[in-house]
Amino acid sequence: MLIARVLLDAGQPQGAEIAARTAMKLQSDSFAARFLLGTSLRHQGKKIRSEFHLRRALDLASSDRERRLARQAMGYVQATRDWDATLTLGIAPTTNVGKKSDSDYLGIAIPGLFNNTPNQAETSSDRGVFYGLSVTRNIKLDHGGAKFTLGQVRRDYSDDDYDSKSSTISGLWYGKQVNGRQSYVRVDRNWAEYFGDLYSTNTAITVGQSFASLGNRSGSVSLTRNTEDLADSDTVNKSTTLVVKHDILRRPRYVISGQVSLADKTSTNSFNHSFATDFTLSGRFNPKGTGWLLNGSLTRGFETWDNRNPFFITDRKDQEWVARVGAQNQNFSLFGLTPTLSLTYQNRNSTVDFYDLKSSDYFLGVTNAF
Secondary structure (H helix, E strand, O other): OHHHHHHHHOOOHHHHHHHHHHHHHHOOOOHHHHHHHHHHHHHOOOHHHHHHHHHHHHHHOOOHHHHHHHHHHHHHHHHHOOEEEEEEEEEEEEOOOOOOOOOOEOOEOEOOOEOOOEOOOOOOOEEEEEEEEEEEEEEEEOOEEEEEEEEEEEEEOOOHHHOEEEEEEEEEEEEOOEOOEEEEEEEEEEEEEEOOEEEEEEEEEEEEEEEEOOOOOEEEEEEEEEEEEEOOOOOEEEEEEEEEEEEEEEOOOEEEEEEEEEEEEEEOOHHHOEEEEEEEEEEEEOOOOOOEEEEEEEEEEEEEEOOOOOOEOOOOEEEEEEEEEEEEEOOOOEOOEEEEEEEEEEEEEEOOHHHOEEEEEEEEEEEEOO
């Protein structure tokens, strides 16, 4: 290991690799040997093999200092590698698998039969299985860069009627950062399936800019145009969304941010025209001396529909709370995967009871540690 360190300092990573491999043969569970091997491979441009050994070094680390060194070295590899992959596996229990209304009545009238239709559907819980994989190609350009991503996520439940699959192709271009400002353009194409059938196709184009603000705070502004084509009908929904986000507080260990979202929605179905406003407070916290990453957000949303559906007893207006919390400890890692826990609580109150919703969704599984 001493020879490997000296050769690395002397700019001879090939010799350092030989020395580090010899040390690893003598002591296969040595953090230092794995770390030196991964570092020597990185200096030779052998990114995939370097990443493998640095991930193993993190698994073998026995102190916060060693874990920090391994993650920093992985950061150098990530900043220059050509491909990224994200894998997520776990169970995803929910208290409302069909996202059904729990109201006694639906706020819907059937002429000649019911002035307010009783709700005969019952909410039910289920333990779903969630798995997802995405692969990204990174391209460095003279004045910025580009990313192309192909991904898919699935949710499987005991009742096949609630199974879902979402496939996405996206492209991102970002410019060079100038005076704390960076522009980007993103295009997403998504196919959503439920119980094996295509439900909708979405195409979204986003233009935005991030910027440095007061002190070490930052913000961003983006404008998105989304087109949703429903497969089983002639309905096409379109929305234009403006999002403004800005840090409220930023410290080395935590960040608190605020966000405002305004969405104007139109459709070939005149009853789908609406305007939505969301206010979000989000935060991230990394307690000192630990590998924990804690995050959470609270969103208050309002949405008003322009035209009354003739079957609705009253005009539709929604008010909604969505709370999310998550936890991950990067110090617990096996081949770069770390345990992850998250919870999402949704509570929507609508003037049309059919759209009332209460649901708690959980995730317990593993995802990338980097």
